[in-house]
Amino acid sequence: MNRYEIASLRKMVLPLFRLNSFLLIAGVVAALCLVPNWSRADQLSLSGLTEPGEDSVLGLSTIGRVTKIHAKEGEPVKQGQLLLELDQKMEQLEVERRKLIWESRAEIESVSLQVKTLAQHLQSTRDLYQSTGSVPLEELQNKELEYAFAVAEQTRLEIAEQREKNEYATARQQLIKRNLYAPFSGQVAEIMIGVGENCETDTALIRLVDTSRGYFVAHLELPISQQLRLNEEVELHFNNGLATVRLPAQISFISPLLDPASGLRKIKATFLNKEGLIVPGTAGQLQLERTATLQGETSGHN
Numbered sequence: 100m101n102r103y104e105i106a107s108l109r110k111m112v113l114p115l116f117r118l119n120s121f122l123l124i125a126g127v128v129a130a131l132c133l134v135p136n137w138s139r140a141d142q143l144s145l146s147g148l149t150e151p152g153e154d155s156v157l158g159l160s161t162i163g164r165v166t167k168i169h170a171k172e173g174e175p176v177k178q179g180q181l182l183l184e185l186d187q188k189m190e191q192l193e194v195e196r197r198k199l200i201w202e203s204r205a206e207i208e209s210v211s212l213q214v215k216t217l218a219q220h221l222q223s224t225r226d227l228y229q230s231t232g233s234v235p236l237e238e239l240q241n242k243e244l245e246y247a248f249a250v251a252e253q254t255r256l257e258i259a260e261q262r263e264k265n266e267y268a269t270a271r272q273q274l275i276k277r278n279l280y281a282p283f284s285g286q287v288a289e290i291m292i293g294v295g296e297n298c299e300t301d302t303a304l305i306r307l308v309d310t311s312r313g314y315f316v317a318h319l320e321l322p323i324s325q326q327l328r329l330n331e332e333v334e335l336h337f338n339n340g341l342a343t344v345r346l347p348a349q350i351s352f353i354s355p356l357l358d359p360a361s362g363l364r365k366i367k368a369t370f371l372n373k374e375g376l377i378v379p380g381t382a383g384q385l386q387l388e389r390t391a392t393l394q395g396e397t398s399g400h401n
Contacts, residue, residue, distance in 0.1 A: 143326070143387040147317030149337075151379040152369075153283050153309035156291075158301045159185065161276050165294050170305065172290055176281045182305055183279040185298060190274040197267035207256040214253050217246040285309035310379055313372045315348060317385060318363035327353060327387070333368055337376075337383040344377065346370045348385070 163185030170182045221242045227234040289306040292298060315335050319327075327350050337344045352367035368385060370377075377383075 143323075143385075145317050145319060145323070145385040145387070147315050147383060147385060149377055149379050149381050149383060150314045150316055151308040151310045152312035152314065152372075153285060153307070154288075154379075155282065155307050156303045157182070157279055157282070157305045157307055158303055159276065159279055159298060160300060161185070162297070162299055163187075163277060165292055165296050165298055168290065168292075168294055170287045170290070172287050174287050176285065176287060176307070178281055178284045180281045181278055182281055182287075182307075183292075185277040187274055187277045190270070190277060194267070194270045194274050197263070197270045201260070201263040201267045204260075207253070207260060210249065210253045210256055214246070214249045217242070217249050221246045279304060281307060283307070283309055285311075308379070310375060310377075311371070311373045313370055313377060313379055314351070315368040315370060315383060315385055317366055318358070318361065319366060320362070321357065321364055324353060324364040324366060327366060329353060331387075334386040335368065335370055335383050336386055337381055339376065339378075339381070346372075346377070 165183060166186050167184040168182070169184070170176055170180075176182065224234050224239050224242045228236065228239045285307050286309070287305060288308045291303050291305065298304065329350055329352075331350045333348050333350060335346045335348045337346070348368040348370035350366065351369040352365070354365040357364050
């Protein structure tokens, strides 16, 4: 092989060698990207965002005009507290009408007295018929028929009274449905309607949040997420602008699925926030002890 052939061969081999070297380095870098970010020799650090423990947009399943708003934005409220009212004059009148009908017992009391009297007359007539025979059989049968009709009327009125009671309860429920109550204790984050505005069915009216507890939410690659266990104790680090806040937390959710778009897995860690140190939406870091992770992996394999 002459020197020209050697030079040509070198020109062909050298680019291939460089390409293989580049692919090898790229593969190593990609593999390192899947390795958890150990901020120290014994800790895993995961980035994520916080969410409030409860976050609900409240509405009503009826239509009407807003007449009163009892809450203000940023105000704390208790569970069951009245937040908003729709116009309810017609519903109040209906409740009063149904209540009067239900409580009116004149007719049923009259029939009850009639049944009692007829029962006494029937017993006297039956005794006379059986003892002396001075009462004709036809008269006894008429008394029995009158008594049976009176008992049937009493039963009908008792059923009607129960129906009137149910109709009164239904009217009260229709009245209650025109009020918006807090489903849980929390803080009013936003009021989305004003007094005098019309409310349609399921219109967003008030946003209520509970920040006394929160969730740290992260989306992790599968190899990292597999190192976590439900109910595992972890530590969260937040920077609130003044200092680093450290809070204990517990892994409360590990998604059984991967997001098809990103290939990431969602996890949640629950933490208490009664002092309001963390504002939901704040970014933070989840610190996981490496020893605990390794023990979890060992127990999982066993």
